[in-house]
Amino acid sequence: MAVLALLTALLPAAAAVRPPKMNYEMVRLPNGLTVVLLEDHSTPIVHAQVWYHVGSKDERSGRTGFAHLFEHLMFKGSKNVQPEEHLAMISGVGGQANAYTTEDVTVFWETVPSQYLPLILWLEADRMASLRIDKATFERERQVVKEERRMRVDNAPYGSLSEVIYGQAFTVHPYQHTTIGSMRDLDAASVEDVRDFYRTYYVPGNATLALVGDIDPKQALALITQYLGAVPPSDRTIPRDIPKEPEQEQERRVSLKENWPLPVVVVAYHVTFDGHPDSYPLHMAAKLLSDGQSSRIYRALVYEKGLALTAFGNGNIVEDPNLFFAVAIVQPGHSPDEVERALVAELDRLRNDPVTDHELQRVKNQFARDYIVGRESNQQKAMQLAHAIVVHKGDVTTADGEFEIFMNTTAADVQRVARTYFTPQNRTVLTVLPGR
Amino acid sequence: MTQRFFRSFIVGFVLATAWPSLVLGQPVKWPSSSPPRPLPAHEARFPPYQVKTLPNGMSVVVVVHTEQPAVSVRLILRAGGAQDPAGKSGLAAMVATLLDQGTATRTAQQVADTIDSAGGRLETGAGRDLSFANVTVMKDSLDLGIGLLADVVRCPAFAQEELDRQRRQVVAALRVSYQDPAYVANVVFDRLVYGLHPYGFPRNGTPESVETLTREDLVQFHRRHYAPNNSILAVVGDLTVDEAMAAVTKAFGDWPRQEIPADPVAELPKPAKRIVVLDKPDAVQTEIRMGQIGIPRKNGDFMAVDLAIKILGGEGANRLHRVLRTERGLTYSASAGFDVLKKSGEFVAQTNTRSDATAEVLGLMMEEFWRLRRDRVNDVELSDAKAYLTGHFPLTIETPDEIATQILDVLFYELPVEELQTFRQRVNAVGVDDVERVAAKYLQPDRLSVVLVGNSATFLGQLKRVGFKSVDVIRLSDLDLTAPDFTRKNLADAAAKTGRRP
Numbered sequence: 001m002a003v004l005a006l007l008t009a010l011l012p013a014a015a016a017v018r019p020p021k022m023n024y025e026m027v028r029l030p031n032g033l034t035v036v037l038l039e040d041h042s043t044p045i046v047h048a049q050v051w052y053h054v055g056s057k058d059e060r061s062g063r064t065g066f067a068h069l070f071e072h073l074m075f076k077g078s079k080n081v082q083p084e085e086h087l088a089m090i091s092g093v094g095g096q097a098n099a100y101t102t103e104d105v106t107v108f109w110e111t112v113p114s115q116y117l118p119l120i121l122w123l124e125a126d127r128m129a130s131l132r133i134d135k136a137t138f139e140r141e142r143q144v145v146k147e148e149r150r151m152r153v154d155n156a157p158y159g160s161l162s163e164v165i166y167g168q169a170f171t172v173h174p175y176q177h178t179t180i181g182s183m184r185d186l187d188a189a190s191v192e193d194v195r196d197f198y199r200t201y202y203v204p205g206n207a208t209l210a211l212v213g214d215i216d217p218k219q220a221l222a223l224i225t226q227y228l229g230a231v232p233p234s235d236r237t238i239p240r241d242i243p244k245e246p247e248q249e250q251e252r253r254v255s256l257k258e259n260w261p262l263p264v265v266v267v268a269y270h271v272t273f274d275g276h277p278d279s280y281p282l283h284m285a286a287k288l289l290s291d292g293q294s295s296r297i298y299r300a301l302v303y304e305k306g307l308a309l310t311a312f313g314n315g316n317i318v319e320d321p322n323l324f325f326a327v328a329i330v331q332p333g334h335s336p337d338e339v340e341r342a343l344v345a346e347l348d349r350l351r352n353d354p355v356t357d358h359e360l361q362r363v364k365n366q367f368a369r370d371y372i373v374g375r376e377s378n379q380q381k382a383m384q385l386a387h388a389i390v391v392h393k394g395d396v397t398t399a400d401g402e403f404e405i406f407m408n409t410t411a412a413d414v415q416r417v418a419r420t421y422f423t424p425q426n427r428t429v430l431t432v433l434p435g436r
Numbered sequence: 437m438t439q440r441f442f443r444s445f446i447v448g449f450v451l452a453t454a455w456p457s458l459v460l461g462q463p464v465k466w467p468s469s470s471p472p473r474p475l476p477a478h479e480a481r482f483p484p485y486q487v488k489t490l491p492n493g494m495s496v497v498v499v500v501h502t503e504q505p506a507v508s509v510r511l512i513l514r515a516g517g518a519q520d521p522a523g524k525s526g527l528a529a530m531v532a533t534l535l536d537q538g539t540a541t542r543t544a545q546q547v548a549d550t551i552d553s554a555g556g557r558l559e560t561g562a563g564r565d566l567s568f569a570n571v572t573v574m575k576d577s578l579d580l581g582i583g584l585l586a587d588v589v590r591c592p593a594f595a596q597e598e599l600d601r602q603r604r605q606v607v608a609a610l611r612v613s614y615q616d617p618a619y620v621a622n623v624v625f626d627r628l629v630y631g632l633h634p635y636g637f638p639r640n641g642t643p644e645s646v647e648t649l650t651r652e653d654l655v656q657f658h659r660r661h662y663a664p665n666n667s668i669l670a671v672v673g674d675l676t677v678d679e680a681m682a683a684v685t686k687a688f689g690d691w692p693r694q695e696i697p698a699d700p701v702a703e704l705p706k707p708a709k710r711i712v713v714l715d716k717p718d719a720v721q722t723e724i725r726m727g728q729i730g731i732p733r734k735n736g737d738f739m740a741v742d743l744a745i746k747i748l749g750g751e752g753a754n755r756l757h758r759v760l761r762t763e764r765g766l767t768y769s770a771s772a773g774f775d776v777l778k779k780s781g782e783f784v785a786q787t788n789t790r791s792d793a794t795a796e797v798l799g800l801m802m803e804e805f806w807r808l809r810r811d812r813v814n815d816v817e818l819s820d821a822k823a824y825l826t827g828h829f830p831l832t833i834e835t836p837d838e839i840a841t842q843i844l845d846v847l848f849y850e851l852p853v854e855e856l857q858t859f860r861q862r863v864n865a866v867g868v869d870d871v872e873r874v875a876a877k878y879l880q881p882d883r884l885s886v887v888l889v890g891n892s893a894t895f896l897g898q899l900k901r902v903g904f905k906s907v908d909v910i911r912l913s914d915l916d917l918t919a920p921d922f923t924r925k926n927l928a929d930a931a932a933k934t935g936r937r938p
Binding site for chain 1: 466468469470471472473474475476477478479480503504505506536544545547548549551552553554555556557572574575576601604605608609611612614615616617618718719720721723751752758761762763764765766767768769788789790820823824825826827828829830831833834835836837
């Protein structure tokens, strides 16, 4: 009994503080637009996010990078808004606006003082209904995106690492290419592509609006109906025939050279999609490996053995099955082989031994923290809600509901998913050495 | 509002004349309309906060914010890289790095386990004028969090083994950074602007300076600068002022006050025209920095200068973005900023462009610096820049950390606290005449510092055309940030012996 009490005293206390639930309202307009509203009067500002369910995995071959290029074009004018005017109007009232594209979605957002709610709804409706692009603007924006690629990918050390990983680990599924796309495909994009992409994907039935902040939900819904509700529905079917990646049957090993300062080792495993029951223990595995200086990969590779300048394991758990990878930049004086063995040893440990109660509780407390500090701003809340709707097939309850799943995950769950996915035949081992 | 939109329409129309627009919308009539009127505005006021001083001289800010059940505690120390002794650049950063790597009573791994197990987060670091340690915990772990913060700040062990470990990490990280064009451009630019003033040296040091740091250096720095009367603490989150003050007093109340050494006086250099090219033959883009020494935060012209630089390249206006990106597609990102420090500040315009467009971009940027000084800014541009700042105010008080940052800023720079409430009035007080006056007073476009990091073979021949006749070209592998000519000493010696420029 005494021993048991002592052990219990050594365990981290279970998270007593719980994230407050979000008191949202969800509506579907007759034209197909999904709307989620959350009232929050703590600051007189409002944040809007429009998610279009289209990303780089929807690009056809020869047009990589197109979803992101198209995102840029959405700032280039519509029937009642001149090129560049969208951003000028937002900044003219002190607001901020931007957009981003991922493998699965394209997201446009604005934050403004709350009295300008009608302005942002009007702007989003205008470009959803009546985008127009002149050829010169299109050509200039193509050059801008090519500069973006140079800056992020081609000119920065390790900038093309994701491209290398995905190019090796996928054979069929469009996750094989990254969102920025290739220079050749960016050059190949045509005005016809722009028209077709817009008419197919930028339609109310493929969009979700999340609106969070200092709003009166009734008034907000009336304004949304007035502006975005007037956008005509589309009768096109949205193609979702994305090729499935066949199961990997044996380990892939690749060694490459890039002009980077220090070698890098990647061990990647194919894993399941966001929302699958296995996805939760996989998220927990990522935290066990890499959240904080007491995490396993940091402690073993960086702290104790000094093998790596930086090292982490993380799951890119998204709409279609993607990858869980462990990455390390090799410290001078050590070999990529040593580092590979150390990374694989940590992933094998998750298969071979159940995690301790102490570590499991630590990870749960870290999840509780992420939930709480990840919902401080309107933008963060809107992102949680829209993500639940778009990626979890309309199930907005997962925005709050996943918290319980994490809290109820057991050591056996983590070991089970590690055994399912972290197998040698499911692995791609990639070594990139400096040099040309 | 209506007037503004009308003006934008004219600009857009002129730009679009050359090509017929392609309407991509659905084949259904979408009506013409104008931007809708705003709703009645809700007033935005800076949220309530308390500032107190402990008997030992520590300033304490408390902001109560109950939306999420978390508390963040941020400690700022008034000493950073600017206090690094000569030859020891990177010392303040190394001290900060080692704070959470073991204390008198906890090993590094015990510190990590304590904070991670509580589901908290602990971060430490150093800037040029300050060092910081922050902890975030759930509200039921306040005592644990603030207690750990006090332990790492007051009693770091600076164990030799931990210093050696972190030194290995920093040196390897610098090796990566020295191949990163954006990093190199920034640190070389600082050296050009500030010369051999402490502000000119890289915060994380150089591979050579980091090798010289000893445990004794760390202990001395900590002893001299880490004191309650040299720090400001902000407690922000879901708790009462009394709870906050009780926890702060328990953790920091018995930290003894001490004498703080005065900073040695160091001369700030005058601006001088100089262009340095770092040659990276495998680069596909050139990273560009252009600017000069500015004014300190406390200068009465701060707001007018800030608006002038925003017109050059900030939100709400941004001439550089328009000229380089919108009109010519030469870059993804172009901006100008006014980085303020305690004793000085710098104006810096930055962008990157494909290698063969380097000289063209350089010429366009130079012209924008000249234009800002030569021509009065027009009312529209100034009112756009002002409208952004005044309208933006409510967006800056959304989260507890954003609120705390503004209060810490005012206390750190020793500005009147009333400034938090009067922000919009101070912005609106700036007129076109003020911008003209400060542009003439502080901008010297004939004495700009310029850094280019890229494949020099593609653009070197064209720099004369845009006004740079004398250019220092340095191979990236020869870069020494502590040398006056940026070149590693042994290479310079070897070159002198063979009579050849390195």
